[in-house]
Amino acid sequence: MRAWTLPVLLVLCGSAIAIGLISRGSPGAAAAILLVFVLLAGVNSALVFPRSIGALEAQRRSAADGRPVVYWRPGCKYCLRLRTRLGRSARRAHWVDIWRDPAGAAVVRAANDGNETVPTVVVAGRPHTNPDPEWVREQLPGAV
CATH class of the missing domain: 3.40.30.10 (Glutaredoxin)
Structure with a gap:
């Protein structure tokens, strides 16, 4: 379970920031930030390893x-x-x-x-x- 802690936290943080940006009227910036956090989560997960x-x-x-x-x-x-x-x-x-x-x-x-x-x-x-x-x-x- 701890192998997924960092990726999950990254996705949650990115989601929180994206929600804040959407509420301020910046959906494009929100999508970009969320994409960056999802990519960081993927790189820090077990998915990139054999x-x-x-x-x-x-x-x-x-x-x-x-x-x-x-x-x-x-x-x-x-x-x-x-x-x-x-x-x-x-x-x-x-x-x-x-x-x-x-x-x-x-x-x-x-x-x-x-x-x-x-x-x-x-x-x-x-x-x-x-x-x-x-x-x-x-x-x-x-x-x-």
Whole structure:
């Protein structure tokens, strides 16, 4: 549920501002403001990330296919940066939302001295905290 807190708050704030602008006779400005807040909500939601799986399943799949496991959480600007810079190749990694999976959060805490610092990317069993997106792309199967 907390993954949707920020997006919902953004939409509510945008709606409140839009209502205020409409009551003052500025429907065009209201629509523009509401659109900006809805876009911000979308970017800060889980919708822009590949479908998450559980940490245990991600580890099992990674051992079988050699793909990196990316531990992330909604609202994290560094996770969004990684996701954006990977583009379509992001689907070639296994993604674990640590807010939905306690085992994933435990993996991240173990790798980061008890902190839930994300993104944490595990490649061949070795964790890398907030790695360069280009480096992550090179670790993906089929990278050029």
